[in-house]
Amino acid sequence: MRYLPLTEADRSAMLETIGAPDVDALFSDVPEEARLTGPIEGLPMHASEMAVEKHMRRLSKKNLAASDAAFFLGAGAYKHHVPASVDHIIQRGEFLTAYTPYQPEIAQGTLQMLFEFQTQVARLYGCHVANASMYDGSTACWEAVAMASRIARGKKRKVVLSGALHPHYAEVVKTMAKFTEDEIAHASPALQAQPDNDGLIARIDDDTSCVVVQYPDILGRVTDLQPIADAAHEKGALLIVVNTEPVALGAIRSPGEMGADIVVGEGQSLGVGLQFGGPYLGLFAVTSPKHVRQMPGRLCGETVDAEGKRGFVLTLSTREQHIRREKATSNICTNSGLCALAFSVHMTLLGEKGLRRLAMENHCLACHAADRLAKVPGVSVLNDSFFNEFTIRLGTDARAVVRTLAERDILAGVSLGRLFPNNAELADGLLVAVTETTTEEDIETLASALEEVLS
Template identity: 75%
Template sequence: MRYLPLTDGDRQEMLSVIGASSIDDLFVDVPTEARLADKIAGLPDHASELSVERHMAALARKNLSAGEAPFFLGAGAYKHHVPASVDHLIQRGEFLTAYTPYQPEIAQGTLQVLFEFQTQVARLLGCDVANASMYDGSTACWEAIGMARRVTKRAKALLSSGLHPHYVSVARTMAKFTGDALVYETPKLEAATDIDALIAAIDKDTSCVVVQYPDILGRIADLTPLADAAHEAGALLVAVVTEPVALGAIQAPGHMGADIVVGEGQSIGVGLQFGGPYLGLFACKQKYVRQMPGRLCGETFDAAGKRGFVLTLSTREQHIRREKATSNICTNSGLCALAFSIHMTLLGEKGLRELAGLNHAMAVETADRLVQVPGVKLLNDSFFNEFTLILPKDAREVVRRLADRGVLGGVSLGRLFPDAPEIGKGLVVAVTETVTPEDVEAFAKALEEELA
C-alpha cells in the first residue's frame, strides 16, 4: 500500500471543499524564494521497501554509537547504565499507552506515579515542591525565567557564563516574545566561576540570576553567597542541574538558597536516545507554587477515607486558566518521568550516593591519566564527573580524529561556542560508571598520538 493512498480525485474533492484550485494555493503565505522549485537533487522518486531498509542500514553503519567505543561525551547528556527492569516496566501497557490523566478518577495509577516522581525530585533538588515534569532541561530553564518575571514583576535575567549555551539559546528564542532582557557572556577558560561578577551585576531591575551547577565546564561553586545577594535585591536565584547524579555527592541547590531549581533528568532512567525525548525537572519553594508552570499531582482522601490522587494544580493553557496560564507547555514527559522514578526507586538514597561516588572516582582517575599526556592541562581540579581539559591546539579537530580512531573523546568548546575562538582549545570530558580503565587508557594513548 502506498504511504499516501490518495487518488487525484480524492485530492481534487478536498480542494474544492475548501475553495482552493490547487495544492499550491495552500502555500501562498510562504515566500517564493523559500519554496523548493524542483525535486531534491539525488533523491529518487521511489524505491522498494527492501532497498530503503538496506540504504538506511548502510547510513547507520557510518555512526559510532555510544555502546561501541570508549565514550566520554557529556555536556548535558550522559551515558549511564539503565537497569533492564526500567525498560521492562515502562513498556507495560498501562504505562506505555497512558496520556494526560484528564479523568483522574480512572487514572489513579498514573497520578500516583507522578506524585512519587514529584516527591523524589523535590527531595533530590532540595526544594519544597516539584511539578510532574517539563519537556526537557532547556525548556524548564526558560520556564523558570518566566516564572521569576511573574513573581518579581521584573524583566531582566542575569545568565551565568557557565550556563549551557543551548539553554541560553532557548531562553533567547522565547525572550523575543516576552520582552525579557537576558544578560549573558560566553565563559572564559578559567578555573574560577563568575559568581562574584554575577553578584556585582544584580540591580533593582533583576528578576533572577540563572546559574548552572555544576556548570558547563564542570566547575562547582557555593551558591549561598549568590542566593543571599539576589534575595537582598528582591531577585530570585534559579539553579540549573544538567547532571542529577551529581546531587548524590554535592549539596542540593535548594539547600543553598535557590528559589527555583530546574534541570535535565535524562541521567536517571533515560538513555541517550539520539538526543531525546528527555525529561525536564522543575522544583521551587512552597510560596511560589501557584506561579509554577505545568501540572502538580496531589494526594487526597475520598468520601470513604481512602487515599487517592488528583491534579492539584493545572495552570497550563489547556485547562481553566486559558489565556492566564503560566505556561503553554501542554504535557509532561510522563513515560520518561516514570523511567526516572523507577530507576531512582531501584537506587534509593544509598544507591544514588554509591553511584555518584563511582562517577567521581572514575572521573578523578581519568583526569589524572589525561594530564600525563604532554601539552594537556586541567582547567578545574574540583569537579564531579565532568571536567575541562586545555589542549595545545583546537579541540574540534582533535575530537574528529579521536572519533576516527574509535574513541568518542569529549565535547569541544569550539563546537558549543563557535563564535568564541579564544576558548576553542577547551575539551569537556565526562566520565560515568560505564567507563572502564581500558577505555581511559585507550583515550589517553589516542590523545597522545594525536597531539604528538
C-alpha cells in the same frame, strides 16, 4: 488525495489578518540557505519499500554507537547504565493508560507514579515541591525565567544568564524572550579554574527579575551558590539553578540548600538512555510554597475518596489545556510522562544509598581520568573542582582532535569550539565526561590516543 481545505481567498484573508505579505514571510526566521526550493538533490522521487529499508540499513551502519566506543561525551546528555528492570516495570499494565491523565479516576497508576516522582525530584533538588515534569531541561529553564517574570509582575524584566550556562539552554531562553519584554544579559565563559561569580553578581541590579546559573556548570565546575543567592535576593531577584546531571546531587549539596528559588534541569541520566538526543525529561521544582501557583505544568496530589480510601488527583493544572489561555502560566500541553516514570523507577531501585554510591563511583573514575590525562604532554586540566565532567586544554583546536579520535572509535568529549563557535578563546577546550560505564581501559585508550595525536 491531498487534504487542502483552504482556498487562495482563505489564505489571503489569513495573511492579511496577521499582517504577513505572503506565506514565505512566515519562514523568515529560517535561514535562506536552509530552505528548500525544490526536491532534495540526489534523493529519488520514489522507491519501493524494500529498497528504502535496504538503503536505511546501509545508512545506519555509519553510526558509531555509544556502546561500541570509548565514550567521553557529556555536556548535558550522559551515558549511564539503565537496569533492564526499568524497561520491564514501565511496561506493566498499571502504567499503560492514557499518556496523560485527563480522567484521573481511571489513571491511578500514572498519578501515583507522578506523585512519587515529584517527591523524589523535590528531595533531590532540596525544594518544597516539584511538578509532574516538563519536556526537557532547556525548555524547563525558559519556563523558570517566565515564571520569575510573572512573580515580578512585569516590574522587573532583566534576566541575568551566567556565562557558564549551557549555551543551548541560553539560546532557548533568548529565542523565547523574543516574544516577551524580557531583556537577556548574557556573557561568555572564561577558561579559568573557578567561574567568575563576582562578575555575575556585579550584573545584578534593581531591574533584575532572575539570575540563571548552572550547577555543575558547562565546564564541569562546582561552586558555592550561596553568595549569588544572597546578592540576587538583596535586589529582589530570584535565583534559578540549572542542573543537567542529577547523579551529581548524590554527592554535592542541593541547590535548594544554597538559596535557590527555582531549580530546573535535565533528568535523562536516570532511567532514560541517550536515544539519539531524545525524548528527554525536564525537571522543575520551587523552594517557596508561595510560588507554587506560578509553576507551569501540573502537580499531582494525594487524597482520600468518599470511603476514606487513598487516592491520587491532579491537584493543580495551570496549563492552557485545562484553563483559559489568558489565565495559563504556560502553553505546555503535556509532560514527558514515560520518561518521568523511567526516572522514578530507576531512582527507586537505587534508593538514597544507591544514588550516593553511584555518584561516588562516577566521581572517583572522573578523578582517575583527570589525573591520567594531566600526564599527557600538552594537556592541562582546567578544573579545581568537578563531579564527573571536567575541561581540559589541548593547546590546539579541539574540534580537529575530536574528529581524528572519532575515526579511531574514540568519542573523546565535546569540544568547546562546537558549543561556543563564536569564541575563539575557547577553541582548545575539551569537555570530558566520565560515568560508571567508563572503564580504566577506556581512560587509558583516550590518554594514549591523545599522546599520539598531540605529539
